[in-house]
Every structure is written in structure tokens, then in C-alpha cells.
Amino acid sequence: MIRFFWLILLSLSAVVLKAQTDEENPGYEELYDEPYSINRLFIGFQPLYGELFVTNVNAGFGLDVSYFHGQKFDVKFQLRKTYSQRFFDMARAAAADNSSVDNDVEVFNYYELGGTYHIIDKEITSTTKMIKYKSSEKGNKWASKIPEQKVVPAKVRQIIGARVGAILWNSTTDISRALAAQNLLPADLQTSTGTPLPQEFQDANNVTQAMSIYSNVFSTNVYIGGSLTRIRNVAYSFEGFENAADDGIITYFFDLMYAPSFKVDDIRYQGETYSVDPLSIQSIGFRAGLDGKFNRKWGWGYGAEMGYRPGIEGRSFYTMVRISVPVFGTKLRKKPD
Numbered sequence: 001m002i003r004f005f006w007l008i009l010l011s012l013s014a015v016v017l018k019a020q021t022d023e024e025n026p027g028y029e030e031l032y033d034e035p036y037s038i039n040r041l042f043i044g045f046q047p048l049y050g051e052l053f054v055t056n057v058n059a060g061f062g063l064d065v066s067y068f069h070g071q072k073f074d075v076k077f078q079l080r081k082t083y084s085q086r087f088f089d090m091a092r093a094a095a096a097d098n099s100s101v102d103n104d105v106e107v108f109n110y111y112e113l114g115g116t117y118h119i120i121d122k123e124i125t126s127t128t129k130m131i132k133y134k135s136s137e138k139g140n141k142w143a144s145k146i147p148e149q150k151v152v153p154a155k156v157r158q159i160i161g162a163r164v165g166a167i168l169w170n171s172t173t174d175i176s177r178a179l180a181a182q183n184l185l186p187a188d189l190q191t192s193t194g195t196p197l198p199q200e201f202q203d204a205n206n207v208t209q210a211m212s213i214y215s216n217v218f219s220t221n222v223y224i225g226g227s228l229t230r231i232r233n234v235a236y237s238f239e240g241f242e243n244a245a246d247d248g249i250i251t252y253f254f255d256l257m258y259a260p261s262f263k264v265d266d267i268r269y270q271g272e273t274y275s276v277d278p279l280s281i282q283s284i285g286f287r288a289g290l291d292g293k294f295n296r297k298w299g300w301g302y303g304a305e306m307g308y309r310p311g312i313e314g315r316s317f318y319t320m321v322r323i324s325v326p327v328f329g330t331k332l333r334k335k336p337d
Contacts, residue, residue, distance in 0.1 A: 035157035044324030095214035114165020181314030225255030259310030
């Protein structure tokens with residue numbers, strides 16, 4: 001019985017000693033943990049974005065610029081354009097090939113400028129998961145290995161913000177599909193004297209074809225919404241491994257959008273102009289999305305959003321993803337002489 005008691009006592013002592021050893025030497029050391037010490041200006045070039053937009057499926061390149069003014073507010077500017085007509089601006093390409101009317105085709109363009117006021121900007125205690133990596137483990141050796149991970153303390157800068165901004169965009173779109181979505185016919189589009197747009201036409205080979213109608217849309221949107229931004233800027237050193245960092249900046253947002261101006265070009269056909277007034281316009285929309293980047297001099301970023309843009313009723317749903325490489329970041333501070 002006494003021997004059993006001593007065995008239990010020795011086991012408990014070993015556990016206590018191990019806990020003390022782990023506490024004194026956990027195998028890692030904090031290098032810095034400063035979520036407020038981030039770059040102020042980020043400039044990102046987007047070599048690729050893709051947008052499944054019912055008005056016009058498109059893809060191309062863009063520019064993403066954001067500026068943090070301390071703990072008060074941040075500003076963001078976005079620009080997106082298609083690379084070319086073929087395969088990247090589908091409504092424009094389809095109009096160039098199939099349109100029966102005389103309207104010119106419009107290149108897809110998107111511009112956005114907005115700001116976020118920081119209602120709450122505070123630091124909270126949290127953790128993050130670091131991947132332990134050795135520079136000697138590369139290629140197939142690293143690919144075949146399940147990386148060791150470590151949960152470590154990390155502060156998080158959390159910003160709850162109020163967003164406001166404006167969006168300008170324009171595009172070619174398929175009016176024939178818009179009419180069908182609203183149970184309308186080409187004949188519902190009429191001249192000022194009441195002449196309806198023909199339902200059919202004779203092609204060069206005297207074959208009767210259904211009218212294929214394309215036009216252009218121009219939209220001015222304003223939006224108001226809210227966002228949650230979480231910022232980590234922490235680095236650790238690990239015994240026997242390379243230093244690891246978590247410097248991610250990610251924003252989740254939700255916006256309501258309103259179009260004070262939305263214009264669809266009237267249809268031009270054989271010298272006559274046919275009004276598109278019968279088309280119903282949806283002036284209100286919404287979107288939800290996320291935007292991420294890293295607090296580095298040179299890094300990369302990403303973004304995604306989906307929702308309903310103000311536009312032609314039945315043609316406003318969209319989802320979009322984008323990648324920014326490279327993203328340049330700077331603190332905008334002069335180096336001392």
C-alpha cells in the first residue's frame with residue numbers, strides 16, 4: 001500500500017515538473033504582436049477577376065487601393081475592366097456577332113469609391129494557429145508531410161465600421177432576354193408615334209430570323225452598410241523551425257445599394273428609335289462579401305461578393321471573385337535622415 005502511494009506521488013510530481021518546464025520553455029517565443037502597427041496604404045493590381053453577372057458575364061483586370069487613416073476611418077477605391085471582347089465580355093461579344101439592331105456595343109467598366117468610419121476600433125485577446133516549417137523541407141518532402149501546427153496567443157484588432165460610397169458601371173446587355181424575363185415582347189418597344197419594334201427580320205439570305213436585341217446600360221449607385229474588420233500582426237520564433245507570422249487583414253461587409261440614375265439606351269433600328277420605357281427597373285439592391293490582404297511590403301490579396309445590383313428587373317444577380325497580385329503596402333512615413 002505504501003509503495004502504491006509513493007508511485008502516485010512520483011507520477012504527480014512528474015506531471016507538475018513537466019508543466020513547469022513547458023511553462024518556462026514552451027518551444028516558441030513571441031517576436032512581436034502589434035495589430036495597430038500596420039501599413040497605411042495598400043495598392044493592389046488585380047491580374048484576374050471573374051464576375052457571373054446576369055446582365056453581362058465578364059472577366060478581366062483591375063486595381064484595388066485602400067488607405068487606413070489611423071483609428072478613425074479607411075478609404076477604398078476599385079477599378080475593373082475586361083481584357084477583351086472575346087471570352088471576357090460576353091454580352092459585348094454576343095452583340096457584335098448576333099445583334100439585329102443598330103446600337104453600338106459598350107465595354108464593361110466598373111468604378112467604386114467608398115469609405116468606412118470606425119465606430120468601434122479595439123484590441124481583443126485571442127489566439128492564432130501557426131504552421132511550423134523548416135526551410136530544408138521543400139518540394140515533395142513538404143508536400144508529403146502533414147505540417148505541425150501550434151496554437152499561440154495573438155491580439156486581434158477588431159473594427160466595427162459604417163460604410164458609405166458610390167459605384168459607377170456600364171455594360172452591354174441582352175435586351176431580348178430582359179424582355180422575356182418580364183413577359184414582354186419586342187413589339188412592346190415602340191417609337192414616339194406608336195410603331196412597334198418588329199418581332200422578326202430578313203437576314204442577308206432572305207431567311208426569317210427572330211430579332212436579337214442588345215443595348216447598353218449606365219448605372220450610378222450609392223451604398224450604405226456595415227463591416228467587421230479583423231487584423232492580426234503577430235510573429236513567433238519556434239525552436240528548430242523557421243519564424244512564422246500571421247499578418248492577415250480581413251473585412252466582412254454588407255451593403256444596401258440604391259441607383260439614383262440608371263439608363264438603358266433606346267433601341268435604334270433602320271433609322272427609327274424605339275423606347276425601352278416598358279422595361280421595369282429595380283432601383284434597390286444589396287450585396288455581402290469579404291476583402292482580405294496581408295500587412296507586408298509586397299503581398300497578395302483576395303475578395304469575393306454576391307448580391308443584386310440595381311438594374312433591369314430579373315437581370316441584377318451577380319457573384320464576383322478577384323485576386324490581387326502583387327499588393328504593395330507602405331506606412332507612408334519618411335525615414336529619418
